[in-house]
Every structure is written in C-alpha cells, then in structure tokens.
Ligand SMILES: Cc1cc2nc3c(=O)[nH]c(=O)nc-3n(C[C@H](O)[C@H](O)[C@H](O)COP(=O)(O)OP(=O)(O)OC[C@H]3O[C@@H](n4cnc5c(N)ncnc54)[C@H](O)[C@@H]3O)c2cc1C
C-alpha cells in the first residue's frame with residue numbers, strides 16, 4: 001500500500017475543507033471498500049479524512065420521513081424498529097448485502113458510494129477507462145457476464161453494486177449533502193451517473209461534498225414489499241441481478257401504486273417507472289406482473305457473456321412482484 005496521511009476531524013466543515021482543498025484527499029467511513037481498493041493500488045489517496053468522529057449516526061423518525069445519518073451502520077439501519085416498520089423494503093435490501101461482519105462496519109454513505117466490482121477495474125494490469133481514463137475497457141471484449149444491459153456506453157459497461165441503493169431509488173429517497181458551497185439535496189435517482197464519456201465519475205457529487213444523511217419519505221409500501229437478489233451462492237456475493245418491488249394493493253386485489261427498481265443491470269440503480277405505471281389500476285396477478293416485466297426489459301441489450309440477464313431480468317421481476325403481493 002502507498003503511504004498516506006490520516007486525519008480525524010471532529011467538525012464537519014474541517015472534514016469538507018480537508019477534502020475540498022486537496023485533490024489527493026478522500027473521505028473514509030467504514031473502509032470496507034476503500035481500503036481494499038488502496039491495497040490493490042486502484043485508488044491511491046495521499047490523505048484519508050476519517051469522518052467517524054462526525055455526529056452522523058442518528059436515525060431520526062420525523063413526521064413524513066426517516067432521516068438516516070450517513071454514518072449509521074448498515075446493520076443498525078436494517079435492525080432499526082422504525083426502518084422495519086416504515087421502510088421494510090430498505091431493511092430487506094440491506095440484509096441481502098455482504099455479510100453480517102461487513103454490515104457491522106459498512107456505513108450508509110459508504111455503501112451508496114462504493115465502486116463497481118468489475119474485475120478489470122480491480123486489476124491494475126488491465127485497461128479500464130473508469131480507473132484510468134483513455135486506456136480502454138477490458139470488459140467490452142472480455143469476460144462481461146456481470147455487466148450492464150441498460151444505460152452503458154462504449155467507454156464503460158460496468159454495473160453499480162449496492163443493494164441498498166436499489167431500494168432507495170425505488171423509495172424516492174433524497175440524499176443530503178454538505179460541501180464547500182453549502183448544503184444541497186439530491187434526489188436519489190440523480191446521485192449516480194450513467195458512464196457516457198466520463199466513466200471515471202460515478203456520481204454527481206462535487207469535489208469535497210460530504211453525504212450527511214438520506215431521507216426516505218413515508219409511503220404506502222409497508223406490507224407488500226420484496227427484495228429479490230440472484231447471486232452465485234446463498235450469501236456473501238454481489239448480485240448478478242436484483243429487483244426491489246413494492247406494491248400498494250386495495251381490498252379488491254387491485255394495485256393502487258407500485259415501485260420497481262433493478263440492480264446489477266446498469267451503471268446506476270435502475271428505476272423501472274414505465275413498468276410501475278403499467279401496474280397501477282391492474283389486478284395483482286401473475287398476468288399483470290408478466291406485462292410489467294416485458295415493459296421493464298424494453299431497450300435491454302446484452303454482451304457476449306451476459307445474455308442470460310435478458311431472461312433472468314423478467315423472471316426476477318415477476319418473482320419479486322409475486323412475493324411482494326403475497327406478503328401480508
Ligand atoms: C466481500 C464483500 C462482499 C460485499 N457484498 C456486498 C453486497 O452483496 N451488496 C452490497 O451492497 N455491498 C456489498 N459489499 C460492499 C460493502 O457493502 C461496501 O464496501 C460498504 O457498504 C462501503 O461502506 P463503507 O462505510 O465501508 O465505505 P468506505 O469504504 O469507507 O468508503 C467507500 C467510498 O465512499 C466514500 N464515502 C464514504 N462515506 C462518505 C460520505 N458520508 N460522504 C462522501 N463520501 C463518502 C469514500 O470516500 C469511498 O470512496 C461487499 C464488500 C465486500 C468486501
């Protein structure tokens with residue numbers, strides 16, 4: 001590992017200044033992703049700004065929303081009574097991620113900002129436009145079975161790996177950010193970027209901007225929810241593909257509202273708004289779920305090794321919706 005400076009500010013502004021004024025500095029929270037990347041030489045910050053002394057661990061149950069601090073641990077959030085009662089989909093997605101040990105270290109802010117798991121990104125002997133812009137994309141003509149089927153570019157076909165983020169985009173969450181120019185709110189759907197010509201830039205955050213919290217608004221999705229994750233073994237593996245599904249179903253089994261998002265298919269958590277709209281007013285039946293899945297997959301395009309996602313995608317959507325509908 002390269003040598004680096006390490007600071008532990010206790011004031012938020014000092015942490016922001018330390019990163020904003022030094023292009024070689026970066027925040028560290030749980031370190032479960034960043035330290036791995038540093039060990040492999042993929043990221044080489046010269047200064048680590050440890051934010052663990054900042055008071056950002058609270059989960060506030062406000063009227064109309066939950067405000068979850070950026071330093072709340074993944075395990076704490078998943079086990080929180082208010083989260084389980086008001087946003088059970090978020091708890092399910094968190095518990096589907098990583099292992100119990102990792103969830104005890106990983107933070108909410110770090111989870112949403114973790115880097116892609118594309119193996120070429122981690123292998124510094126291979127070309128990768130995300131790690132080193134202009135070097136090419138090893139995955140385009142290489143082994144691309146984990147890669148995107150939506151929203152990719154000829155510069156990068158990587159997928160975003162966070163399970164939690166798939167639930168947050170479905171739930172219309174908002175990210176609270178503090179930076180050198182002050183505070184701002186970012187709708188969760190606008191936090192992550194598609195790769196375009198700049199795959200090195202994962203998010204719309206500006207240099208020095210610190211995520212302080214995520215707000216999850218109350219909705220009718222407290223009963224009929226499911227997070228379906230398909231992976232190569234039963235635990236401790238990233239998603240090949242995942243679906244977050246939430247339904248509001250009336251007494252006649254008709255769908256009043258729906259939320260649907262996919263993971264493992266794009267450079268960002270992939271919200272399926274056209275499929276959601278198609279579900280509203282329909283009976284909560286397998287036929288309705290099939291129609292929504294067909295709509296959701298429109299525009300999907302596979303590479304040499306990930307054509308299985310074109311079939312796995314609709315099947316997982318249908319399964320997630322069926323399970324959500326049957327959960328009382
Ligand atoms: C073996 C293994 C399996 C895993 N499996 C899964 C899985 O199945 N699903 C899943 O979702 N995840 C999985 N993970 C990833 C894990 O969830 C992430 O590593 C973790 O959530 C990152 O959180 P952290 O607090 O440790 O972030 P860190 O490693 O500390 O930071 C990650 C990035 O976020 C930035 N950052 C952190 N906090 C902030 C903030 N508040 N504001 C601005 N920038 C910030 C850092 O600068 C860094 O760039 C796995 C990890 C491992 C090692």
Ligand code: SF4
Nearest residue numbers: 118120128137156157
């Ligand atoms: S898909 Fe993206 S992250 Fe993977 S090698 Fe290509 S440019 Fe790098």
